[in-house]
Amino acid sequence: MTEDVKAQKFSTLFRWFDQNGDGLLTHDDLQGMAELFAGLARAGDKENASAMRNAFETWWQLLLAHGDSDGSGQISRQEFITVMETNVTDPRHFEEAVLAIADALMRALDTDGSGMLSQAEYVRMYDALGIPPVHSEAAFRLLDQDGDGALSHAEFRSAITEFYLSADPKAAGNWLLGPIDQAT
Known part of the structure; x- marks a missing residue:
């Protein structure tokens, strides 16, 4: 691999999150992902759908606060990789931003x-x-x-x-x- 393994994974994640394919992440992109995930919950499972939406919102706020170096309200691929490596994966944030989605998703799918x-x-x-x-x-x-x-x-x-x-x-x-x- 030509890139650092984590950077390559975060690039893959960035492409997945970039809902409109414009090369920048916005609040709309993360909300779109939140809705995709929340849509996996059964009808009436508001608790898990809401937990996934809230976790994606937490993730977006971390990206914005720690990665939006130019204040544009958009996150570039490099900004995303940097903030993922330094903030989102930090134990202080990882549980509430990433694992909260996994936990709610598992609860929602485990019918x-x-x-x-x-x-x-x-x-x-x-x-x-x-x-x-x-x-x-x-x-x-x-x-x-x-x-x-x-x-x-x-x-x-x-x-x-x-x-x-x-x-x-x-x-x-x-x-x-x-x-x-x-x-x-």
């Missing part, structure tokens, strides 16, 4: 209360979020650490944490959005 996501549920979720099934199917196999055919809440959280925090190019969590050099 039977088993604490698990099947491969079909996982693939459907990421397909609805714009990740091609070929990528999410491969990711699921890597992320299912115990090989039981399901992702537990702990495995899902672990994958998300690895995606955001690991600099290891071989970390399974790197596949969360598909191969980092091809995803989104």
Whole structure:
């Protein structure tokens, strides 16, 4: 890889978040992602849909406060990478900005209360979020650490944490959005 592993993952994330593809993140882009995620909650599941929206708003406020170096109300790819590395992934913010989304998403999708996501549920979720099934199917196999055919809440959280925090190019969590050099 030509870029630092984390920078490459954050570039992938930036492209995924950049809803209109203009190369800049705005409040509208993050709200669009929040609505995509909130839309995965069952009808009437206002608690988890609201938790996801609130977490994306927290994330946007962190981006704006720590990454908008020119005060434009827009975040460039480089500003995003920098603020992700220095602020969003800081333990003081990571839980409320990133893991809060993962936790609400898991609660929303775990309709039977088993604490698990099947491969079909996982693939459907990421397909609805714009990740091609070929990528999410491969990711699921890597992320299912115990090989039981399901992702537990702990495995899902672990994958998300690895995606955001690991600099290891071989970390399974790197596949969360598909191969980092091809995803989104």
